[in-house]
Amino acid sequence: MKLNGVADLPEIRPGDDIAALVAERAALEPGDVLTVASTIVSKAEGRTADLADYPVSGRAQEIADRIEAVAGEEKDPRFAQAVLEESTELLIDCPFLLAETRFGHIAPNAGVDRSNVPDHDLLLLPKRPSESAKRIRAGLAQQGIEDVAVIVTDTCGRSFRHGQRGVAIGWAGMPASRDWRGEHDRDGHELGVTVQSVVDELAAAANLVTGEGAGGTPAVVVRDWEFGDHAGSNELFRAVEDDFVRQALREWSFDDT
Amino acid sequence: MKLNGVADLPEIRPGDDIAALVAERAALEPGDVLTVASTIVSKAEGRTADLADYPVSGRAQEIADRIEAVAGEEKDPRFAQAVLEESTELLIDCPFLLAETRFGHIAPNAGVDRSNVPDHDLLLLPKRPSESAKRIRAGLAQQGIEDVAVIVTDTCGRSFRHGQRGVAIGWAGMPASRDWRGEHDRDGHELGVTVQSVVDELAAAANLVTGEGAGGTPAVVVRDWEFGDHAGSNELFRAVEDDFVRQALREWSFDDT
Ligand SMILES: Nc1nc2c(ncn2[C@@H]2O[C@H](COP(=O)(O)OP(=O)(O)O)[C@@H](O)[C@H]2O)c(=O)[nH]1
Ligand SMILES: Nc1nc2c(ncn2[C@@H]2O[C@H](COP(=O)(O)OP(=O)(O)O)[C@@H](O)[C@H]2O)c(=O)[nH]1
Ligand SMILES: [Mn+2]
Ligand SMILES: [Mn+2]
Ligand SMILES: [Mn+2]
Ligand SMILES: [Mn+2]
Numbered sequence: 001m002k003l004n005g006v007a008d009l010p011e012i013r014p015g016d017d018i019a020a021l022v023a024e025r026a027a028l029e030p031g032d033v034l035t036v037a038s039t040i041v042s043k044a045e046g047r048t049a050d051l052a053d054y055p056v057s058g059r060a061q062e063i064a065d066r067i068e069a070v071a072g073e074e075k076d077p078r079f080a081q082a083v084l085e086e087s088t089e090l091l092i093d094c095p096f097l098l099a100e101t102r103f104g105h106i107a108p109n110a111g112v113d114r115s116n117v118p119d120h121d122l123l124l125l126p127k128r129p130s131e132s133a134k135r136i137r138a139g140l141a142q143q144g145i146e147d148v149a150v151i152v153t154d155t156c157g158r159s160f161r162h163g164q165r166g167v168a169i170g171w172a173g174m175p176a177s178r179d180w181r182g183e184h185d186r187d188g189h190e191l192g193v194t195v196q197s198v199v200d201e202l203a204a205a206a207n208l209v210t211g212e213g214a215g216g217t218p219a220v221v222v223r224d225w226e227f228g229d230h231a232g233s234n235e236l237f238r239a240v241e242d243d244f245v246r247q248a249l250r251e252w253s254f255d256d257t
Numbered sequence: 258m259k260l261n262g263v264a265d266l267p268e269i270r271p272g273d274d275i276a277a278l279v280a281e282r283a284a285l286e287p288g289d290v291l292t293v294a295s296t297i298v299s300k301a302e303g304r305t306a307d308l309a310d311y312p313v314s315g316r317a318q319e320i321a322d323r324i325e326a327v328a329g330e331e332k333d334p335r336f337a338q339a340v341l342e343e344s345t346e347l348l349i350d351c352p353f354l355l356a357e358t359r360f361g362h363i364a365p366n367a368g369v370d371r372s373n374v375p376d377h378d379l380l381l382l383p384k385r386p387s388e389s390a391k392r393i394r395a396g397l398a399q400q401g402i403e404d405v406a407v408i409v410t411d412t413c414g415r416s417f418r419h420g421q422r423g424v425a426i427g428w429a430g431m432p433a434s435r436d437w438r439g440e441h442d443r444d445g446h447e448l449g450v451t452v453q454s455v456v457d458e459l460a461a462a463a464n465l466v467t468g469e470g471a472g473g474t475p476a477v478v479v480r481d482w483e484f485g486d487h488a489g490s491n492e493l494f495r496a497v498e499d500d501f502v503r504q505a506l507r508e509w510s511f512d513d514t
Contacts, residue, residue: 001466003258011443092501106417115442115449155453159416159502160363162492163434163454165461167418177420178468185372186268186471192372196412196469197420204422205462208482209258211435212453214443225465235419244349245416245502248509254501 001225005209005217011118014046018219019139026221028140030147033225035206036136037218038154038169039116041126048120054081063093070095070256079112079122086110086124091249094256098249103128104237105169106246107156115212126152129170137172149173153203155212159245166207168199168236175232183230195233258482262466262474268375271303275476276396283478285397287404290482292463293393294475295411295426296373298383305377311338320350327352327513336369336379343367343381348506351513355506360385361494362426363503364413372469383409386427394429406430410460412469416502423464425456425493432489440487452490 006026012018018036028034042048054060056077063084064077080097084090087099087110099110111125126132129152137150152170157163168176178196185191206220240246263283269275275293285291299305311317313334320341321334337354341347344356344367356367368382383389386409394407409427414420425433435453442448463477497503 001260001462003462113449115446116444118444158454158457160495160500161424161454161457162490162495163452163457165454165457180469183470186473187373187375189372191469192370194469195420196464197415197418197422198465200415200418200420200422201461201465204458205258205260205465207453208455208458208462211485212437212448212451213440216443228468233419238417238419243417244509244511245506248505249502251509252501252505 002223003205003209004221004223006219006221007217009040009216009219012040012043012218014044014048016044017139018044019136019143022219023140023143023145026219028145028148028221029223031223031226033149033151033174033202033222034136034140035151035153035203035220035222036133037210038111038125038129038152039113039123040218041129041132041136041152042123043117045126045132047124047126048117049082049122049124051076051078051082051121054078054085056081057084060084063097066094066256067096070254079109082112082122082124083110086112091246092254094254101125103130103169105154106237107154111154111156111169125154125169130172131170133170133172147173151199151202151206153206153210155207166203166205166210168203171199174199174227175234176236177233178227179231179233181231197236198227199236259480260462260466261478261480263476263478264474266297266473266476269297269300269475271301271305273301274396275301276393276400279476280397280400280402283476285402285405285478286480288480288483290406290408290431290459290479291393291397292408292410292460292477292479293390294467295368295382295386295409296370296380297475298386298389298393298409299380300374302383302389304381304383305374306339306379306381308333308335308339308378311335311342313338314341317341320354323351323513324353327511336366339369339379339381340367343369348503349511351511358382360387360426362411363494364411368411368413368426382411382426387429388427390427390429404430408456408459408463410463410467412464421469423460423462423467425460428456431456431484432491433493434490435484436488436490438488454493455484456493
């Protein structure tokens, strides 16, 4: 398995055709997986915003005031308002915001980003990242490049562990997971680990090449990796009924007394 | 960046020298990262066990009875006992066990595994996986292979998302994370994402090659990846004070009424 960053992509602007820009720079082959950082997908889709676009609601003001009191540094209530407008549920509202996006991904600040956005204050996540992935995949097909899976990635924290990792937020042309149910281990027993979230693993792998800084390699080509002869599953985001961490967070609140 | 599975490793037995077995089969080079599945580290360290080794405490019986009632299938209280003995805290006790291991990793069943263990019922995680990684690294040095980082991996679920992914549980010869604090984005702003957990990303990448089944490729060589010129951090497991999910889970309990 090999990973190569796509070199020399320009600063992405609204309306840019990511598939065409990548196809000009990388000799994609059938079976490749192309990962694309959500940052450039959002830029191409015009998902930038400015703090001035977010008149502050009472709830946003309350959130910003409380975090400000706890953190001891100024918080812009318009940022809290942007996060509220991007989410369907706030799981943590203090001392930071953990929110579910409209497409089911749970991330700090609903993935609203303040880095790598020229001329604007904020970059929102793509509205429907799997549809973005599908469009990029269709764009590649238009360039004569068939049978390439596309993963839209973001960088995100993880419960119980420090630090952030690459994760998949949208995908097309492959299932999200290898389903090992019914397969067997070396001794013929049923497997304990049953569903391997390969889109997340591919996103994490790609993030090792992408990095977080000014490096400018938001697209990575994965070659010679095979999904293999397994069943596939397309469910990545948990529903609340079987999400115990979410249930617990709904009942919890930060003790700032 | 390239990943290659180490071919033809035998069934690992107590006392086996993993460094030597790998060195015989892979031409490691300075700068490589070697990932090793905890399964074979545990086998080499004799971390197998049998259900009969675990006389059932009242707490284990209670846990098994409750899960059995909820899940509607038989649960062996000796397995619950094994998990209790491997952990320092149970974060979820129903409808499944989520526990913190003695070395700080939080995993279902404290990582106690029933797959890929011949002649025994259970495979426990290595006692101190970072020390295991250090020993393997020292073993490689003894074979004349210097400057190879070693990561001990497991496969583990993730909050909010379906499926399991490769994660790092021990490492040696490299920091756990790239610390981007103080670095800047493409527009000269401070970065929002600050700590990139590269050992987890490497473990996830390797897991794409390893898989979960009978494939038999528990060691993977990562070549042409560079940590780069960043500060490093060695903290991977969160302390409870800044772990809000753990705090929330402590207060939560499954509603089985
Ligand atoms: N060529 C190019 N690289 C970009 C652009 N925007 C961001 N990047 C790079 O893309 C990578 C990922 O950026 P990041 O903000 O971490 O994306 P995220 O993980 O999706 O939030 C970094 O290497 C950035 O330098 C762009 O418009 N053009
Ligand atoms: N060669 C060899 N492969 C093994 C052995 N035990 C497990 N494996 C393989 O190692 C890989 C990872 O096994 P798994 O049980 O998922 O490890 P974990 O992720 O650390 O819990 C799979 O491809 C197994 O087939 C062994 O003793 N020898
Ligand atoms: Mn982002
Ligand atoms: Mn990123
Ligand atoms: Mn395991
Ligand atoms: Mn595994």
